[in-house]
Amino acid sequence: MDPIIQSLQENVINGQKSEVEALVRKALDAKLPSEQILNDGLIAGMKEVGARFEAGEFYVPEMLIAARSMQAGLAILKPFLLQGGVQSSGKVVIGTIKGDLHDIGKNLVAMMLEGAGFEVVDLGTDTTPEKFVNAVKANNAAMIGMSALLTTTMSNMKLVIVALKDAGLSDKVKVMIGGAPVTENFAQEIGAHGYAPDASRAVKLAESLLQR
DSSP: OOHHHHHHHHHHHTTOHHHHHHHHHHHHHTTOOHHHIIIIIIIHHHHHHHHHHHTTSSOHHHHHHHHHHHHHHHHHHHHHHHHTTOOOSOEEEEEEBTTOOOOHHHHHHHHHHHHTTOEEEEOOSSBOHHHHHHHHHHHTOSEEEEEOSSHHHHTHHHHHHHHHHHTTOTTTOEEEEEOTTOOHHHHHHHTOSEEOSSHHHHHHHHHHHHHO
16 A cells, blocks of 8 residues: 555544645645545545444544544545546435434534545534425435434434425435434334444445445
8 A cells, every 4th residue: 555545544543633634635746546545545544443433442532533634634635536526425414303402423423424435415403304305405415314312302303204205205315313312213113214323333324225
């Protein structure tokens, strides 16, 4: 592997934001393909972060720091990826459900998805069913990610799925959900396509759902 890419990957894992930015620029100056910088540097680094999280070696703070460093590198790389016509893994509309203002988990999922090559449209918190539906239409999104931290707001997830159905989008859009009170059973009850207990597994779920 190119030493710049190797170093980029390591600095993403360690959450060294300024180093990641400098190495992305260095890789571009060295005329390395933007796709290689993305896949072998940034995405590979975040994959390793996810693996360490699942193994109990990393916790949420380490994941957040790594994800922020990856995003900083991605911001520099994005114009070059667009020029090169690099295909995204898919468009995902993400938001915390209506009535809920918690966003740490949602932000981490959004960053991890971006790190895996997805285009993310982040609607923020307190997101109404109409907002989700409009964003899916406007962005031609293939997936929705919803989160809730309160048991009192969980039921609003069902309203989004009903709104998608009413808009004739059910067959076109996959729905994944997550958040502290949410379970696999609840996902099945409301007709979501999947549930992820954490950001790392949310990425794997998104990849598997959009391959179907």
